Amino acid sequence: MSTAVNTGRKAAARRRTKTTTQAAAAQYKIAIKYILCGALLLLGIVFMAAYSTNLQQQNNTLAARNDVLQAEIDSLKEQINDATSIEKVETIATKKYGMVQPDESNYITIRDEKKQGSSLADTIKKEAYN
Incomplete structure (x- = not known):
């Protein structure tokens, strides 16, 4: 009977070892999945940071262009005001066209x-x- 008990114990030990090995393999797969998810998450963060930096650079470029255009608009408004002032019109009318009051x-x-x-x-x- 001792042989049968030894054989049964060995079989039970093999089953436990197999179950332990399967559990370890399952834990290994889960760990790999978590590592891959973490890596993908970090990669996504890196790409989003690069995209954000690119958008910020474009925004800065457009803001600088907007400032240049606003300065040009202000300059043109000043030229229009100078050209249409009463004094300027009177000067041109009297000197160029010989008009009098x-x-x-x-x-x-x-x-x-x-x-x-x-x-x-x-x-x-x-x-x-x-």
Whole structure:
């Protein structure tokens, strides 16, 4: 009987060893899965950081371009204000086109001459050349 008991004990020991080996293999697989998931997570973080850095660089470039364009807009607005100021218009009108400010000596009085048969244009010509 001792042989049968020894054989049974050996078989039970082999089963325990096999079960222990299978458990160790299952734990090894789980550990590998966790390591792979961690590695993928870290790799994703690295890629997201690189992408974020790239977006930040593009944002900085666009902000600098926006500042340049805003400075150009401000310069153009100032040029428009200078060109359309009353003083500038008066200077150009008097120097370039010979215009003068109206006073008592440089206006035309139109009399009612319809009774005499002359038109408005004739009246203006007559007054302008007299």
